[in-house]
Amino acid sequence: MAHPVLTPEEIARRTELACEAAFTAAGDLDLEVADTEVLHEAFSVVVRLSPTPVVARIPVVHPPGTTAEQVEERQCRELDVAGWLHEHGVPVTRPSPLVPPEPVRQDGFAITFWELVETAPDHRAYRAADPEVAAALHLALAAYPGELPFLAPFNGSLADMVEAAEGSPLLSAQDVDRLHAQWHALAPVLADEESFQARFGPTTVQPIQGDAPVHNVIRSPRGLVFADFEDVCRGPVEWDLAGLGAEAVAAYDEAVETLDLRRTDPRLVEAMDAARRVQAVASLCLVPQLPLLEQGLAPVVREWREQDVTLRI
Known part of the structure; x- marks a missing residue:
């Protein structure tokens, strides 16, 4: 069953409530906050808490069936990895040192607090950086000692x-059948590391950013700063490159020649591209919560419809 699409007024109210929750939670943590400013909003509302150099991030768009515990587990992983990267000299948005590095529950929202990063004049949200930066990040992440789930964005x-995409008015019955067929072909192969290795052989799997790290950067006066590790997990590096295209993959491979990392595997590039497309098409179920997603996904869905339905994995 399709859910009603939120109106602009309802989205504005959701953002307002998220800001109020961040303001209250910050006060309870003894942060000095006189005003809030929305810096960005999509899947999360990102709020500057002035005059303190702290940013609150509040997830507001959730996949069906998501529990509060799952949201907070995801946030805890992100806080731990980002904090670890910062301690090891990687330019990354770090958890605010002014509060404990843990999510805070307030008025139904799960909130995390981050150190404010000043943006450079040329910063634009989601503007891609060169693929070489993903190689540098992967080299750093390879040493992360904590436990992470395998391909969390796919297996979570x-x-x-x-299943929820079945009710989307943006997909035809033929689209739904195709989506289900591709999901059922990929799911057993990518379910866990053992299944993955059984299909692809002894391929290096390591901690990865989980959500296109070249697009999740902040351009600051001190250079590129990595951000948004909500989907951090273990997996093949090809997942972080999925959908970027052959030219980006070639640039990544050139960069790893001087690093202690393997080159990409064409079989894994194809498999991860396919898995990412399934994720993107299934994300149409989130359009009622985030209407602007429909326009953003349109080119991906169009390309998916035009491609060979056979998955060679």
Whole structure:
């Protein structure tokens, strides 16, 4: 069953409530806050807490079936990895040192607090950086000692999203059948590291950013700063490159020649591209919560419809 699409007024109210929750939570943490300013909003509302150099991030768009505990587990992983990267000299948005590095529950929202990063004049949200930066990040992440789930964006909520997409008016019955077929072909192969290695052989798997790191950067006066590790997980590096195209993959491979990393595997590039397309199409189920997503996904869905339905994995 399709859910009603939120109106602009309803989205504005959601943002307002998220800001109020961040303001209250910050006060309870003894942060000095006189005003809030929305810096960005899409899947999360990102709020500057003036005059303190702190930014609150509040997830507001969730896949079907997501529990509060799952949201906070994801946030805890992100806080831990980002903090670890900062301690090891990687330019990254770090958890605010002014509060404990843990999510705070307030008025139904799960909130994390981050150190403010000043943006450079040429910063634009999601503007891609050169693929070489992904190689540098992967080299740093390879040493991360903590436990992480395998391909969390694929194995977490995607099964429920695929089912929910069945009710999307943006997909035809033929689209739905194709989505289900591709999901059922990929899911057993990517379910865990053992299944993955059984299919692809002894391929290096390591901690990865999980959500196109070249697009999740902040351009600051001190250079590029990595951000948004909500989907951090273990997996092949090809997942972080999925959908970027052959030219970007070639640039990544050239960069790793001087690093202690392997070159990409064409079989994995193809498999991860396919898995990412399934994720993107299934994300249409989130359009009622985030209407602007429809326009953003349109080119991906169009390309998916035009491609060979056979998955060679």
